[in-house]
Amino acid sequence: MMTEPVSPEPLEELLAGYVLGNLSFEEAMELDQKLCQNPALNIEVSHLQEVLTVMCYGIPEASPSPHLRSALLAVAKNEASMTIFLPWTQG
Amino acid sequence: MHLGSDERRANSSTELHCDVQLFGEMKAGKIEALGILYDRYASLVYKLALRILTNPTDAEDLTQEVFLILWRGDNYNPSRGSLGSFLTTLTRSRAIDKLRSSSSNSRFLQRWSQIAIAEPSPSTPFELASLAQRSEYVRKALAQLPEQQRQALAMAYYEDLSQSEIASLLGIPLGTIKSRSRQGLLNLRKKLKDVLE
Numbered sequence: 001m002m003t004e005p006v007s008p009e010p011l012e013e014l015l016a017g018y019v020l021g022n023l024s025f026e027e028a029m030e031l032d033q034k035l036c037q038n039p040a041l042n043i044e045v046s047h048l049q050e051v052l053t054v055m056c057y058g059i060p061e062a063s064p065s066p067h068l069r070s071a072l073l074a075v076a077k078n079e080a081s082m083t084i085f086l087p088w089t090q091g
Numbered sequence: 092m093h094l095g096s097d098e099r100r101a102n103s104s105t106e107l108h109c110d111v112q113l114f115g116e117m118k119a120g121k122i123e124a125l126g127i128l129y130d131r132y133a134s135l136v137y138k139l140a141l142r143i144l145t146n147p148t149d150a151e152d153l154t155q156e157v158f159l160i161l162w163r164g165d166n167y168n169p170s171r172g173s174l175g176s177f178l179t180t181l182t183r184s185r186a187i188d189k190l191r192s193s194s195s196n197s198r199f200l201q202r203w204s205q206i207a208i209a210e211p212s213p214s215t216p217f218e219l220a221s222l223a224q225r226s227e228y229v230r231k232a233l234a235q236l237p238e239q240q241r242q243a244l245a246m247a248y249y250e251d252l253s254q255s256e257i258a259s260l261l262g263i264p265l266g267t268i269k270s271r272s273r274q275g276l277l278n279l280r281k282k283l284k285d286v287l288e
Binding site: 013016019021047048053055057059060061062065068069071073075077 | 126137142162180183217222226228230245248269273277279
């Protein structure tokens with residue numbers, strides 16, 4: 001049984017710092033070692049990454065102008081037709 | 092077909108289940124599927140682009156670019172995460188690249204572009220919620236954070252500034268800034284745990 005004391009708070013801070021990209025060199029080395037010893041910590045990392053990813057849902061609403069939709073679809077359609085007719089894309 | 096806003100909300104949860112199917116149809120060349128995915132996610136992509144780039148024209152250009160990448164490529168793998176996560180990660184990474192190339196300055200945030208997309212479990216309440224509900228979850232959670240943590244977290248995520256630049260901008264020590272953003276992220280996780288995990 002592992003008896004080494006675990007202090008969760010500094011570890012959590014290191015994981016958060018890793019996800020935010022603000023670890024110092026020493027902290028990065030320390031975390032790297034902990035991640036090697038305990039690969040399950042990668043699950044924690046991915047949870048924190050997800051929290052950061054969903055943060056943008058909290059930005060106040062804003063929408064692009066309506067013409068952007070038709071502009072996008074026109075470009076996409078044009079690209080699709082070019083793909084079909086370019087001779088070097090055929091069989 | 093145009094749905095009323097109430098009808099749209101009522102259907103949104105069902106609609107969200109269909110992202111993968113729509114993505115498949117889009118990859119098979121159905122432009123209508125791209126249109127529906129755009130209707131669902133354009134606002135999310137645009138507001139993130141605008142938050143980082145601050146200029147509406149640049150944000151629209153980037154929105155178009157992101158959807159064209161989706162249309163063209165094999166970048167998105169549904170088994171690795173939700174379409175929402177893919178689009179926001181791509182948008183953020185591209186937006187920061189643009190800021191960086193315009194200032195021709197290599198920044199610490201470079202490591203961001205290397206971070207893998209989070210892989211949410213598709214059955215979480217968050218993934219099953221409509222986009223409006225997701226925004227509500229995140230806004231409520233952010234509102235519960237201490238202002239200083241929220242500010243440090245937002246600056247770390249949306250702005251192409253190094254931590255030392257943020258510290259000097261706010262006139263506070265670097266260690267404090269780091270600690271606030273980390274605590275902010277950990278707190279935000281606690282607030283969102285029930286819906287995200």
